[in-house]
Amino acid sequence: MKTFDEILQLINTELDKINWSKEPKGLYEPIGYILSLGGKRVRPAVTLMACNLYTDDVTKAMKAAIGLEIFHNFTLLHDDIMDKADVRRGKPTVHKKWDDNTAILSGDVMQIEAYKWMAEVPETHLKPVLDIFSKLAAEICEGQQYDMEFESREQVSPDEYLEMIRLKTAVLMAGGCQIGALVGGANDKDAKNLYEFGNNIGLAFQLKDDLLDVYGDEASFGKRIGGDILCNKKTYLLINALEKAKSTDKEKLEFWLNNNNPEQETEKIQAVTALYNKLDVKKICEDKMQFYLDKAIVHLDRVQVEEHKKLELQKLAEKLMSRDD
Helix, strand or coil, rough: CHHHHHHHHHHHHHHHHHCCCCCCHHHHHHHHHHHHHHCHHHHHHHHHHHHHHHCCCHHHHHHHHHHHHHHHHHHHHHHHHCCCEECCCCCEEEHHHHHHHHHHHHHHHHHHHHHHHHCCHHHHHHHHHHHHHHHHHHHHHHHHHHHHHHHHHCCCHHHHHHHHHHHHHHHHHHHHHHHHHHHHHHCCCHHHHHHHHHHHHHHHHHHHHHHHHHHHHHHHHHHCCCEEEEEHCCHHHHHHHHHHHCHHHHHHHHHHHCCCCCCEEEEHHHHHHHHHHHHHHHHHHHHHHHHHHHHHHHHHHHHCCCHHHHHHHHHHHHHHHCCCC
């Protein structure tokens, strides 16, 4: 079985082969730029790792893996415009380095390219793979819509938030696992269990991002700590804080949510973080992460391959939960 690092090397080598130096440069250069910023490459990695459970030839799923990574990065271009984000992976976002129109159009081309790569999977698996991919692509848009709607809603429940991140984030990892398994030769039952493995890891992964935005190290995280607090983003931490806060704590939290004074940004981050600590929402978030990690491992255990073959996926899941970036 290949390790995550070995899989990652294969993916990066394949991505490096793609020539984005095409005309018009204003269309393709931003694509090369966003892909050159790196990232964890977790989505293509789990695609190949799921494939590797059934075959030593992980190249069978390489086209699908690259398609998923291109699609993921396409969503980042558009998300960064909607979120008005200035930094991605420690570098200027595409819409800041170029402009909004460039990020929209380059993102559109990336979506097309993703489908072209996905269509290169072996013909015997083409229809189910494209069905899975099209379903998750639509779900990601649904998740983004919920995310935008939550910005203007006074109340969002924890369950509503979890469903939103499942759609916006988890389904891509889930679909990657399922696609990789099918291309590798898995039966439908195994493929569905691997989908659920990826789905639960994806949920835990996003909750970890929520935590890191408040409690992470800025140098490791690649963007400003406290960014979600400053824009009043309804994360799992804030939603639970709003549910738990009473009397004075509730007044303090609402005061800072209504305070958008640029000169008090540092004070706002510190004050809201202090309230999170007092209300113990960090532990609530960590406990929910562990719940999803445990659930993921249950589904991985149900996959009918030799136990030693599943160790790399289990190690990756645990590594993602302990990461600091």
